[in-house]
Amino acid sequence: MDDLSIIELYFERDEKAIQETDKKYGRLCFNVAINVLGDDEDSEECVNDTYLSVWNKIPPTRPNNFKAFICKITRNLSLKKLQYNKAIKRTPESLVSFSELEYVLPDNSIVSNIENAEIGKLISEFLMHEKPDARAVFIRKYWFFDSVEDIATRYSFSESKIKSLLYHTRSRLREYLRKEGVEL
Secondary structure, eight states, X not given: OXXXXXXXXXXXXXXXXXXXXXXXXXXXXXXXXXXXXOOHHHHHHHHHHHHHHHHHHTTTOOOSOHHHHHHHHHHHHXXXXXXXXXXXXXXXXXXXXXXXXTTTSOOTTTOOSSOHHHHHHHHHHHHXXXXXXXXXXXXXXXXXXXXXXXXXXXXXXXXXXXXXHHXXXXXXXXXXXXXXXXXX
């Protein structure tokens, strides 16, 4: 079933919408959650919470990109769960991903005048000008929290090429943010 048909089921308040969403995006949502949480049980819980959240948001929301909409909800719920769990269930992948970006992104305790939404917009603008390979690798690592090994397999690159792409993209992002007036 295509995304528009699934969205229409939500607008009709038909519970089949959840089944169709699970059928089409269940594995993707679970992969997003497991990459953040590293725990099957917590990931399943986040996926179920995702379906409830989608049910509550549609209507009135009519997402233009249903896949991105559902992934964003899953990711945000997973990050909240990770924060709740604190150090007990953090995965090395998400910790490494966050620590790699620490020197790129501003410290909110020092720079409080910049909204997260503004930084997100700047990062999106930056990524739009990056080469497709660099952009895809960056998103897989820092949005989906995929491991370097998984990204290398997905794109048929060596792990060293992935590490190099990530390093150079982070460096360009840091420079871009500086040029845009973001104090790091």
